[in-house]
Amino acid sequence: MQRIHFTAADVARTRLKITAGPLVESAFAYGLLGRGVSTPFARWRSQVGDRLRPVPGRLPGGPGTDGEAGLGALLRIIEQGAAGSELTRVWQAAVAPYWEHLLAFLEVECEARGRVLMGGGAELLLTTLHSRITWRPPVLEIHDAPDEDIHLDGRGLVLAPSVFLAHRAGRVTRRFDRSAPVVLAFAAPPDSYQATALWDKPDGSGQSLGALVGQTRAAALHVLRASCTTTQLADRLGISAAGASQHTAVLRRTGLITTRRVRNTVLHTLTPLGAALLKGMSGQPAAAAPHRAHAAPAAAPAGALQPAS
Numbered sequence: 001m002q003r004i005h006f007t008a009a010d011v012a013r014t015r016l017k018i019t020a021g022p023l024v025e026s027a028f029a030y031g032l033l034g035r036g037v038s039t040p041f042a043r044w045r046s047q048v049g050d051r052l053r054p055v056p057g058r059l060p061g062g063p064g065t066d067g068e069a070g071l072g073a074l075l076r077i078i079e080q081g082a083a084g085s086e087l088t089r090v091w092q093a094a095v096a097p098y099w100e101h102l103l104a105f106l107e108v109e110c111e112a113r114g115r116v117l118m119g120g121g122a123e124l125l126l127t128t129l130h131s132r133i134t135w136r137p138p139v140l141e142i143h144d145a146p147d148e149d150i151h152l153d154g155r156g157l158v159l160a161p162s163v164f165l166a167h168r169a170g171r172v173t174r175r176f177d178r179s180a181p182v183v184l185a186f187a188a189p190p191d192s193y194q195a196t197a198l199w200d201k202p203d204g205s206g207q208s209l210g211a212l213v214g215q216t217r218a219a220a221l222h223v224l225r226a227s228c229t230t231t232q233l234a235d236r237l238g239i240s241a242a243g244a245s246q247h248t249a250v251l252r253r254t255g256l257i258t259t260r261r262v263r264n265t266v267l268h269t270l271t272p273l274g275a276a277l278l279k280g281m282s283g284q285p286a287a288a289a290p291h292r293a294h295a296a297p298a299a300a301p302a303g304a305l306q307p308a309s
Contacts, residue, residue, distance in 0.1 A: 013156025
């Protein structure tokens, strides 16, 4: 059992984030490839099997390995910025084709949890995360996790729902940076009805836009069909705010978006040129490149996909 110890300040600093990031979801998806899956994931695994042959075998946590220890090792690799080409292959085949659908699903999940947070505070949110996650103030217990104690020490906790963490209640995905909050991904798998929309087989037509402006910026254009702030854009793409700011600067210089300040908020919106490009070149949303959340743009993981200039 994993035990996360809170102070009063940590409870006050508990918050939600749409996703723990593309690489983390890719790690969880990789863990599903070597095991039996429930009905909502059967169509996904069938499609992925057609694209990912052979399944990468040089990653911890995959088929024929100690799944729990391997997952922990893989998460540490991601956190340390050393994820390489094999995990990138998993991202490209198993997660990227569905990324915008996944983000929309996770956003709805976050909104629902956010209503719990607003209505009953952080303690009610912690109480209702998962049937195998128990809140015994001031300790959050994750029953199927490794036996260890994690002390937040005032850093706070970020809670991120995960689609592919389907066979575990929750996993801590970021904890070694003593200046940053601990991130806990908790299971939020789809039911059979929701999965119908998630696994619509992509036709690949969105790749032409990605080839022109870069995959991450192509995904940003899709997100900006509805105006949003830099922070909101970063959350939806699973990248850092600094990375989102860099991409919006490029899109603004090329005339594809406009940026205006509303009081203390910066708001980004598609221009008519950006909307026309999006409509004319992409029948399907392009998927963002797998950056580590909170990583600086110049320090992407070795071997990870890089956005085009």
